[in-house]
Amino acid sequence: MPDQPRILPAGTVLVVDDEEGHAEATAEALQRAGYKVLLATTGQEGIRKIDHGGIDVVVTDLVMNDASGMEILDTARRHIDHVEVIVVTGHATVETAVEAMQKGAYSYLRKPVDINELRTVVAAAMERLNLRRSNLEMRQRLSEKYGFDGIVGNNPKMLQMIDTLRRIAPTNATVLIYGESGTGKEVVAKSIHTNSPRRDAPFVALNCAALSESILESELFGHEKGAFTGADAFRKGRFEYADKGTLFLDEVGDMPLTTQVKLLRVIEEREIFRVGSNIAIKVDVRLVAATNADLEKLVEQKRFRQDLFFRLNVVTVHLPPLRERREDIPLLTDAFIREFTRRHNRKITGVTPEVRRILARHPWEGNVRELKNCIESMVVVSRDEILDVDDLPEQMMPAAEAAPPPGSSLAELTLDDAEKLLIKNALAESNGNRAEAARALGIGERTLYRKIKQYGLS
Numbered sequence: 001m002p003d004q005p006r007i008l009p010a011g012t013v014l015v016v017d018d019e020e021g022h023a024e025a026t027a028e029a030l031q032r033a034g035y036k037v038l039l040a041t042t043g044q045e046g047i048r049k050i051d052h053g054g055i056d057v058v059v060t061d062l063v064m065n066d067a068s069g070m071e072i073l074d075t076a077r078r079h080i081d082h083v084e085v086i087v088v089t090g091h092a093t094v095e096t097a098v099e100a101m102q103k104g105a106y107s108y109l110r111k112p113v114d115i116n117e118l119r120t121v122v123a124a125a126m127e128r129l130n131l132r133r134s135n136l137e138m139r140q141r142l143s144e145k146y147g148f149d150g151i152v153g154n155n156p157k158m159l160q161m162i163d164t165l166r167r168i169a170p171t172n173a174t175v176l177i178y179g180e181s182g183t184g185k186e187v188v189a190k191s192i193h194t195n196s197p198r199r200d201a202p203f204v205a206l207n208c209a210a211l212s213e214s215i216l217e218s219e220l221f222g223h224e225k226g227a228f229t230g231a232d233a234f235r236k237g238r239f240e241y242a243d244k245g246t247l248f249l250d251e252v253g254d255m256p257l258t259t260q261v262k263l264l265r266v267i268e269e270r271e272i273f274r275v276g277s278n279i280a281i282k283v284d285v286r287l288v289a290a291t292n293a294d295l296e297k298l299v300e301q302k303r304f305r306q307d308l309f310f311r312l313n314v315v316t317v318h319l320p321p322l323r324e325r326r327e328d329i330p331l332l333t334d335a336f337i338r339e340f341t342r343r344h345n346r347k348i349t350g351v352t353p354e355v356r357r358i359l360a361r362h363p364w365e366g367n368v369r370e371l372k373n374c375i376e377s378m379v380v381v382s383r384d385e386i387l388d389v390d391d392l393p394e395q396m397m398p399a400a401e402a403a404p405p406p407g408s409s410l411a412e413l414t415l416d417d418a419e420k421l422l423i424k425n426a427l428a429e430s431n432g433n434r435a436e437a438a439r440a441l442g443i444g445e446r447t448l449y450r451k452i453k454q455y456g457l458s
Contacts, residue, residue: 016046043067179319182367201245227276
């Protein structure tokens with residue numbers, strides 16, 4: 001079976017050559033290969049076309065009267081984010097062509113140019129360019145997942161916080177995040193890291209409240225073999241693992257005072273001592289700390305060092321609890337549904353209005369973490385594509401009330417009495433059609449069926 005013709009990647013090529021005949025022949029050969037070709041017969045004209053943008057690959061003669069191929073290369077590199085440059089040279093200028101490659105040119109061709117070689121080199125340059133763009137798009141998708149766009153919220157406090165994050169992320173400033181448990185402090189810390197110049201280095205997290213003093217110091221600074229009972233081997237600490245990256249210290253307000261002294265020294269000297277060692281190890285770490293406590297009060301109570309507080313409190317971020325940003329609950333709900341339908345391979349297309357009302361009224365003492373766990377549970381247990389009341393975790397199910405006593409007046413009706421009356425009327429108006437009645441009431445059929453059983457309606 002004959003080989004299938006190779007499909008060349010599409011793109012725009014700029015040909016720059018002050019020999020008009022050679023320039024036109026080169027342009028025609030590339031046009032026949034399927035590329036859009038721009039032509040410049042002087043170096044200055046080539047520079048102007050580069051300034052206008054929209055070019056993927058530049059094929060330029062190295063020696064021209066008004067502007068050299070090296071100037072074309074420099075201009076392309078300065079003005080276009082993603083471009084590949086191929087230089088064309090005579091035998092006498094091969095060394096200069098090699099120099100051009102050292103400065104970023106993709107390749108060089110010798111005159112007279114072989115048409116097949118030209119097309120092959122341009123195709124390879126275009127493929128390389130497309131690969132770089134694909135990698136950039138992947139990084140952008142990761143940024144959307146873990147970056148500021150991944151912090152869901154339209155509440156004014158959230159928008160103000162995101163604006164602060166955008167400004168501080170590119171710096172090396174120490175950040176202190178205030179927020180209740182479950183508000184997403186670690187998510188914010190990761191966003192700072194992934195939008196910083198340190199994004200390619202490690203992000204390391206440690207919860208200071210979960211460890212005893214001796215274990216905390218070992219976790220932070222590492223230890224030598226035999227440093228204490230049970231230290232059977234050498235171990236690196238979190239500071240070493242986070243070198244060139246970001247260290248996130250959660251619940252820093254629970255750190256013992258003796259450990260606070262050692263942490264302060266690390267911040268000031270940028271070096272650590274492993275437990276059991278006298279050898280200083282230099283570390284380059286950006287510190288992000290978080291707490292659900294009022295550190296200023298802890299300073300007044302002598303439970304937190306004032307000098308350490310000043311070192312940590314360079315930039316402060318306040319993360320509001322979910323009860324103060326209830327307008328974000330529908331956005332978070334939809335985001336979590338998308339996340340968990342992918343993770344658990346479920347097909348969930350929506351939520352009933354009644355569920356949304358229940359979610360909006362719930363106190364959410366566990367904040368975003370509690371809402372996230374609730375949605376995951378509902379996605380996992382749901383039997384169909386719409387999340388309804390009977391998919392809610394048991395502790396969130398509306399409590400059943402006794403039916404109203406006979407003879408009650410309208411003024412004496414409770415909310416449940418009124419609900420029963422509305423359902424009864426909807427069933428009557430739909431001639432017992434439950435699907436029609438559910439639509440009229442704005443609830444799911446299964447919820448309606450449960451309510452019918454609850455209130456003893458036929």
